[in-house]
Amino acid sequence: MEHTYRVVVVGIGPGSPDYILPVASRTIAGAKVLVGSKRALDTFGTPNQVTRIIDKDIKGVLDFIECHLASQDVVVLVSGDPGFYSMLAALRGHFAAERIKVIPGISSVQLAFARLAEVWQDASLISMHGRKAADDVLRYRPGHKLGILTDTQHNPSHIAGILLAQGWPDNACVWLCSNLSYDNEVVAALTLAETTGTPGFEHSVMVVKA
Numbered sequence: 001m002e003h004t005y006r007v008v009v010v011g012i013g014p015g016s017p018d019y020i021l022p023v024a025s026r027t028i029a030g031a032k033v034l035v036g037s038k039r040a041l042d043t044f045g046t047p048n049q050v051t052r053i054i055d056k057d058i059k060g061v062l063d064f065i066e067c068h069l070a071s072q073d074v075v076v077l078v079s080g081d082p083g084f085y086s087m088l089a090a091l092r093g094h095f096a097a098e099r100i101k102v103i104p105g106i107s108s109v110q111l112a113f114a115r116l117a118e119v120w121q122d123a124s125l126i127s128m129h130g131r132k133a134a135d136d137v138l139r140y141r142p143g144h145k146l147g148i149l150t151d152t153q154h155n156p157s158h159i160a161g162i163l164l165a166q167g168w169p170d171n172a173c174v175w176l177c178s179n180l181s182y183d184n185e186v187v188a189a190l191t192l193a194e195t196t197g198t199p200g201f202e203h204s205v206m207v208v209k210a
């Protein structure tokens with residue numbers, strides 16, 4: 001009987017090998033074909049694996065996976081958890097669910113809330129990494145809590161300006177969490193007003209609570 005190979009999407013967690021599941025490490029070590037960001041391949045890949053960097057050419061990446069899938073499983077590394085803003089969405093648009101196996105990882109958002117000893121069951125989890133967020137998601141409601149993925153354009157200073165315009169108070173608590181799990185991890189506590197004048201923290205998790 002012909003074997004059907006699968007795309008194995010592995011969540012590598014926030015970055016440090018300390019925060020990856022043992023099953024994910026074993027899957028990566030056993031992979032013949034590995035796809036991921038340059039940083040993920042540098043950290044988790046081994047020299048004898050066939051690799052493909054995930055770049056802006058998503059169609060090229062999907063074609064590479066499709067081609068290798070004819071003869072073996074293809075392991076795709078994504079940061080954090082695959083279910084939260086990752087390449088999994090594009091893969092599900094291309095391959096049937098039965099052809100995809102997902103190994104979860106610790107999301108950067110989970111680690112950010114853990115660092116603050118805050119629950120996230122009552123938070124709105126939002127990505128502004130390469131996208132906007134709807135006004136109603138960002139609008140102030142007393143007791144509301146946000147966990148936001150940031151990027152270069154939608155950086156914390158820019159997002160703080162949007163939140164003030166959406167009625168959040170000047171003194172709302174903000175935590176900016178960068179390089180989570182790495183030696184150079186930073187968790188900075190500020191007010192929302194202070195955040196408008198704070199540069200950097202691109203590619204971070206921004207937690208806001210009033």
Ligand SMILES: C[S@@+](CC[C@H](N)C(=O)[O-])C[C@H]1O[C@@H](n2cnc3c(N)ncnc32)[C@H](O)[C@@H]1O
Nearest residue numbers: 014079080081084107108149150179180203204
């Ligand atoms: C494409 S999203 C991927 C999210 C990922 N699937 C997750 O669950 O964390 C990339 C964004 O995740 C956040 N991120 C990923 N790793 C991070 C880390 N180690 N520290 C802080 N933020 C991180 C940043 O906001 C970055 O812009």
